[in-house]
Amino acid sequence: MSIKIDNVAIAVRDLEATIAFFTDLGLTVLGRDTVHGEWADTAVGLDGNHVKIALLQTPDGHGRLELFEYIHPQAIETQPTLPHEIGMHRVAFAVDDIDDALDIAARHGCHPLRGVATYRDQYRLTYVRGPSGIIVMFAQELKPS
Structure with a gap:
């Protein structure tokens, strides 16, 4: 079996502001979409899943970030992680x-x-x-x- 990392996905509060941050650093937007429907509910495991997404790529072509902003259900604000907390780190x-x-x-x-x-x-x-x-x-x- 062959395996490679395709992208890292991050839920964001403001998609446009986050895109601006990463594109100013040199990433490029590969595409944007609005995603919803039964297939998305099944894949994500969340009923009523409806998001705006953008896929960005690093200049070398290897690293990708998928940024998404929830339309539905309402996004849940959490405290930003600290460097020593378990979970998505950086x-x-x-x-x-x-x-x-x-x-x-x-x-x-x-x-x-x-x-x-x-x-x-x-x-x-x-x-x-x-x-x-x-x-x-x-x-x-x-x-x-």
Whole structure:
């Protein structure tokens, strides 16, 4: 059997704002749709499932995010996860310039949870609280000098 990750899906409060955040970081929108019907209820396991979705892709063509905003049933607000909580943790992006990524995130009101750290002189890393409370990690590989 062959297996690969196709995408990571994230429920969001505001689809347009979340698309703007990720497209400013360099992802592209592959498509948009409104999904509902018996097939969607069956696949998701939720009666009356009705969502607006957008599929985004990273510039390298390998990573995809499916963002969705519920029309019905009404979305349930939860507290954003903390880095040590069990469950969906974060979406991580390798970036060539972490400062540029942070500038883009800041324009969307998204800032590091604490700061930027250096791991073993190999990476600069940070976690940002993105739209809808999504934890987004930026990692810049440091080139040996």
